[in-house]
Amino acid sequence: MSDPKRTHKLSAAGLLISLGIVYGDIGTSPLYTLRAIFNTISNVGQPITTLVVLGSLSCIIWTLTLQTTIKYVVITLRADNKGEGGILSLYSLVRKKARWLVVPAIIGGCALLADGIITPSITVTTAIEGLQLKFPWFQVIPVVITIIVILFIIQQFGTSLVGKLFGPIMFLWFATLGVLGISYVAQDWSILKALNPYYAYHLLTTNPEALLILGGVFLCTTGAEALYSDLGHCGRKNIRISWVFVKITLILNYLGQGVWLLQHPNYNGILNPFYEIVPEAYLLAMVALATIAAIIASQAMITGSFTLIAEAVRLNLWPKVRINYPSNQKGQIYVPSINWLLCAGCISIVMIFKKSINMEGAYGLAINLTFLATTILIAMYMLSKKVPRYIVVIFVLIYGVLELAFLAGNMTKFFHGGFVTLLIGAVLFSVMWSWYIARKIKNRYVKYVEIDDYYQIIEELSNDESVPKFSSQLVYLTSANFKTEIESKIIYSILQKEPKRADIYWLVHVDVVDEPFASDYKVEFLIPGKLIRIDFKLGFREEQRVNLLYRKVVEDLVKNGEVDITSQYTSLKKHKIVGDFRFVLLEKHLSKFTSLSFYESSIMQYYFILKKLSLSEESGFGLDSSYVDVEKVPLIFVAPDDIELNRLPN
Incomplete structure (x- = not known):
């Protein structure tokens, strides 16, 4: 992006770039979200009823609406720091208001980094596992590790050339999600009842496993933070307009998977509904497309991690590390130490959990803390902009309750892998906190x-x-x-x-x-x-x-x-x-x-x-x-x- 102003203006090119840069993580969530929810439901012995399917889909749709659309796309994108976004940019806007704000900033930053280790692992693994539907003997782990290693090796050469291909590929990905979804929705239009928030409310108030289900639902919005982090790359208008298309295709795909689940009430949580709605003749092509989308999602997380560390170094929240600039593209950086740390972390996650279904427990818990941290910082930003206090209080109450409920749901995963991301996040927090406090002691x-x-x-x-x-x-x-x-x-x-x-x-x-x-x-x-x-x-x-x-x-x-x-x-x-x-x-x-x-x-x-x-x-x-x-x-x-x-x- 040699000319940021050009890409920030609302244009077809800007919208395409937004699709390629911003939505990789949230765009690949249909690969595993519904499987995670219904794997949990089948494990506790609950039957898959119409109310459970409609309730789960309603939870997903309204999470995307409340969490992603309203909180991030409508509200948080307003908090731009001279056109730049991200949790540390937000912290820079409000850090003079209160010293304690460094705590949510550090927690949010560390949680994002921890999430950056899980994202490539789960998305690439889930995509490649689709091959086992056609070739049950296929060994997934060696291929996944090979892709991850290659992905991290190429970082040092810069990704500006590859980046130009991301937009058209992600447009094809989302269009395919929408077409697959609508093909199944047309088989049972009653699935559209899930648009009614009553079904989400009914599920959460009557189902004894509501917290477990919420832990799975949260996976649908894990990429929401990227919308804000990539504000500087794409511009507010391009992100907002492209989100309309992305959200529609995501919801259609979730609804299509929901129809398949209604058609298979004996679902045992092993098969992946995402691949089950793909016609068999197109399965290999879909696996290839899903793999590329997973790589793009991983690339977005890696780039975001580099930017976050570079900002943390300059804000004296992280030790000085070598930062390289592999191309003339504005803002493109490469941090060798973080690159290989993330690479080692991804390989370890794949080797430990082996299957994507096992990684779902580790996914979501850390990023939940980033959401809470962003809520606190945005509330302080709203106060600094003289937004009426009652509006800020309403905002904090709504999103505080919503995200604490998700946190409670995600904590049910603690012993099923969630402790791994919290452990990673805790180590990262110890580094950031110690570096920050040591500087205070030195200055004293x-x-x-x-x-x-x-x-x-x-x-x-x-x-x-x-x-x-x-x-x-x-x-x-x-x-x-x-x-x-x-x-x-x-x-x-x-x-x-x-x-x-x-x-x-x-x-x-x-x-x-x-x-x-x-x-x-x-x-x-x-x-x-x-x-x-x-x-x-x-x-x-x-x-x-x-x-x-x-x-x-x-x-x-x-x-x-x-x-x-x-x-x-x-x-x-x-x-x-x-x-x-x-x-x-x-x-x-x-x-x-x-x-x-x-x-x-x-x-x-x-x-x-x-x-x-x-x-x-x-x-x-x-x-x-x-x-x-x-x-x-x-x-x-x-x-x-x-x-x-x-x-x-x-």
Whole structure:
């Protein structure tokens, strides 16, 4: 999408792109949703009656209406952050309203990542299992693992070329779903009674296994979050209009499967109603189409996971990891560590559960938590936009009750695989939470001093030829938000640890703002020609290439005659050779003398383990290690005055 504005406008191309990017996950839900519901019903020994079928279908239709259409398509898509969507974009819009909002943001993000491991596993497996209807001897697992491995291998090369094919293929997929559904609906028009919400109400209030059924129903809407996450790729209007077509075809297919179930009251939950309504002559073609649709659904989840991690890194919610840009397409990124983590997770899920019917228990529980988190954040967004409180209260009550009911239904799956996704989500949460809290602890112990107190000595040091020159241009990254302040550790590094004489001292500060693609800077000449501060304001989706950004600013300053970076060495100055640059990074470590509480100490120990596993400071900021010095400093400096010591008499 080299031109986002073009794809954001309502157009045939925009609608087609939306079909290919947005609806992969929710579009493949007919593969397994009804089978999950009626497998549960048959396992508890309930007969498949007309009321149960109509009630289940009604639950699906009204879940798609309340959860997907009203909550996401109508309400949540309004919360765009300069055209971008997703739970962390939403968090960026409201994070200044209350500190505790980071909790639902982290929970929602981790649950989405956990769901990203299950989606490829269940969709690809379900699609390939269709071959066993024609070839019962067919071995599904090797093929599924091969497809998953290939899918993750190609991520590093970029998917812009393949992406252009997604729209037409998904249009064919949804059209086929609709045609298959209507062919069975025409055999029994009474199935349209399921459009009446009374049947959903009757099922939930009279059926003793209502919670179990709800756990299966929830699978029909698991891809709803993608509608919001892909707002930046497709635009609000294209998503809203294309959803009308998608929703109609999904409902028709569910109704068609419902007719087949009414025709087979002795259904045992093993066969897949989705493939049963496919004419035998077209079965292989349908398996091929379902497999491609499953791959597209998986691709959408993988891409979404990359974007989410990149945003989390820039919002300081995840350790720094390598982020590559495999193509010139705006927003297309590749995160190697997350790619192979997801790949290993998918293969493990397939190997552990073996059949898609066993994976259904693990699916849905994690994403349910994302829905709840989005409800909380959207409510706060509505309040910030001065929406009347009574409307916000009604919104929270409706969706709070609905999603808590789904959570209760999904919790019935806990011992049938649900614990797997919760375990994955919990591990991811521990990483995000520890990284966030560790930063808070670190900031608490950062000591700032007034920088103007040191103007004279810095200028004198720069001109003191008795001190060996450390570098012509000396650059420090500072976390001080105000130009009047500087970390005491930077002053200590310049003046005391090893006096560092330089022609010009640079302070570089990076501030991640709540806009997605901001790229601004400001220059302050604290000591003209000697001490210069650059403040970058970068969006949470912008790549933080500090080295390139800094050099670009310096080039502009030189071009405007605002600074002279010519080497001051006599021999080099004569030939107007540019002086050398050196970055000094101050890396904190936990001293054994540190007196933190057990909780904070544990968080910091975990943080430093994660830090060792993550990208180095110089790589994280895009610096060349050949001109970077890393100085280790204690997180908490223990002064001699803090130590009690008694001197014994001679």
